[in-house]
Amino acid sequence: MRINKLTTNIAFLSCLMTNPCTAFLTPQHHNNRNTIQRRMATMEPYNADADMSYKRRQTLRDKEQRAQNQNSNINSDDPEWKFFDTARVHVSGGPGGNGCVAFRREKGEPMGGPSGGRGGSGGSIIMKVDTRLNTLAPLRNRVHVRAGKGNNGIGKNKDGKCAEDVIVLVPPGTLVRELHTGKLAGELREEGDELLVARGGRGGRGNAAFMTAKRTAPRLAERGEPGAARWLSVELRLVADVGFLGKPNAGKSTLLACASAAKPKIANYPFTTIVPNLGVCDLDDGEGLVLCDVPGLIEGAASGTGLGLSFLRHVQRCRVLLHLVDGTSEDPIGDFRTINKELELYDEYLASKPQVVVLNKMDVSEVRENSTSLIEELKKEAGHTRVLAISAVTTENVKELMSRLKKFVKVQPEADLPPLPEIDFSKAGLEYDSDEFEIISDPAYPGQWRIKGEYIEQVAKMTHWEYPEAIERFGRQLEALGIAAELERRGAIDGDLIMIDEYDFDFAPGMTNMYIPPELLEKDFLYEQQRSSDTARGMLVDNDGEEEELPWRPFTEGGYLDVDRDELVGFEEEEDWDMLLGEDGEFNEDYVMQEGDDMWTSN
Structure with missing residues (x-):
């Protein structure tokens, strides 16, 4: 129960006045009743409204807001205020599950080998067309869309469960772009069309996948691949057969209402239509004609004046444009020219679409009297004879217009x-070319190197840094991709800071294998110093012109010849074969080994 603090203080002070021997007060306070009375007199009176719960106060505010909306003729539940043709959404594919490091341990199997399973794949984000939708309002209410994570692998070679994909329903005519670059990913038009916008990561491999003939008990596994994450710009372009164009209050919504079952808002003031409206005109042959009504255009619409420019994208998919001319306007021909000019400034392709010109409001006597001359002027201005006079209010010639x-x-x-897609969202990081990497350095920060590349960054994210063998494998990958050699070529030295995505480590050329004995590393270092000094001074020769012999060379660079040189030289001498020859100098097959003779064996 919530107790008001002010009420509690009053009750406490009343108790003090009735019981002056309260132990919580000093004698000078509880004996002075006048002081307590003065304090009570200065306190504010108890306000019941201040003790209301938050929910009750919120309810009152909502009622006041609804009353203000009714007084201003604004209905918050009006479908027009819920129409949205643009949206921004962040999609995140689910990460894959981690691989497992496990070994088979069963009775009678003392060395069962690795048995770690791989992780399950993460869920993907897929956009799918639903013809029941005609707005992006559900997508605007769901800014972040995330897919689930795949389960981790476990022992006994059991793989993790894959996460389910997330389906996002969108209306037909939806265009998807990457927000930051503006590149088009695809367009969804027909029922059932799908577009992958965020791919889930694949599961990491367990140690069973790294077993080889030489490495029979690997102790490393991969982390799950992170899912793709990006911001998208979603745009809706309604798909219709005929698109209505015209000045505000020209009768476009009235024509849509009388030709179809649509119920757009109709009133006698400009910009009554603030959102596009779709309607289907059912003809006698059973085939419907999809009509699209957009807000009216005014002069300067191409530069952002009025509402029509924001919705002209919806008539770009229409096959025919229906241009309504208000017969009661002061200059109908001037209005016709203004609309066509704004179309050319907005999009030349849209202005080149075929048009049908309609002179509306024939129910007005003045328009009917001047209809003949107006139709002739419109035909001359339009450059074709597809001009018809109608009355949307009385439905005069409306059926003939729809039939034509x-x-x-x-x-x-x-x-x-x-349009052709400009970017592919279905491509994962490990599917990029491994040779596509970039090394960035800043002279202001010497000894620091940033490596960028889709492939190498994804490899770093999937490396399980807790396992030494995984770190050794990552070092081998740097060498195999040529990154280590490129760093050395650009001047990187031992101890420099290397940065890949969010991971930092020291550059250590030649020390990617942590199991190399220290004495061999020391010999390699001495040899490199000797070779560098030889390169600087040229070929080392003594006074007799003979080449000096290097003290030691690595095994891969001819060191095996240096180690056994004395034995090999002795082996090439002819006297070493005399033990196999007889007294006549011929090979003696009956040779008998004697004490002290050397015997060669394969072991």
Whole structure:
């Protein structure tokens, strides 16, 4: 139960007045009742509203907000306020499960070998078309979309369970771009179309996958591959057969309402339509005609004036444009020219689409009287004869218009093909070319090197740094990819800081194998010093012109000849074969080994 602090203080002070021997107060305080009364007089009176719970106060605020909306004729539940044709969303694929380091331990199997399973793959994010949707409002309410993580591998060669993919439903006509670069990933148009926008990471391999004939008991495993994560810019372009264009209050919504079952907002003021509206006109032949009504255009729309520019993308997919001209306007021909000019400034391809011009509001007597001259001027200005006079209010010539539109749409070519994707979201980090890496250094920070590359960064993320053999394997990968050699060529020395993604380590050329004996490393160091001095001074020769003999060479660079040189020289001398020859100088097959003779064996 919540107790008000002010009420508690009043009750406590009342107790003090009735019981002056309270032990919590000093004598000078509890004996002075006038002081207590003065304090009570200066206290603010108890306010019941201040003791309300947060939920009750929030309820009152909501009621006040709804009352203000009703007074201002704003309905927050109006579908128009829930229409969104753009959205930004962050998608994250699930990381893969980690591999397992385990060994088979069973009765009768003292050396069962590695048995660590690999991790399961993470879930992916897939966008799929749902024709029941016509807005991106559900996507705007879900800014972050994350997939699940794959389970880790376990012993007995058991792999982890893969995570399920996450399906994000979008309306047809959705374009997906990468937010930061603006590159197009794809367009979803038809029912069932899918686009992979964030791929889940694959599971890391267990130690059973690293077993070889030489390494029968590896103690290393991989971490799961991180899933792809990126920000997306999603844009909706409604797919329709006919798109309505015209000035504000030209009768576009009225025509849509009388030609289809759509119920757009209709009123006698400009910009009544603030969002695109779709409708289907059912004709007698059973085939429907999809109509799209967009907010009206005004002069300067191409530069951002008005609302129409924000929604012109929705008529870019239309096969035919229906241009409505308000017959009651002061200059109908001037309005027609203004709209076409704004279309050219916005998109030349959109301005080149075939148009059907309609003179609306024939129910007005003045428009009917001037209809003949207006139609002739519109035909001359449009450059074709596809001009018809109608009345959307009385439905005069509306059925004839829809019939003609249906025939005209049929003879038009199919809508433009989907644009080619500029970026592939389905490509994982390990699928990139391993040779594509970049080494960055800053002269202001000597001894620091940053290595960038999709492949090597993904390898670093999947390396299990807790296992020494995994670190040794990562060093071998740096050498195999040529990164270590490139660092040495650019001047990196032992002890420099190497940075790959979020991992930092010291550069140690020639020491990637941590099991090399220290005495061999010391000999390698002395040999490198000797060779560098020889390169600086040229070939070392003595006074007799003979080449000096190097004290020691590595095994891979001819050192095996130096180690056994005396034995090999003796082996080439002819007297070493005399033991096998007889008294006549011929090979004696009946030779008998005597005490003190050397015998060669394969062991």
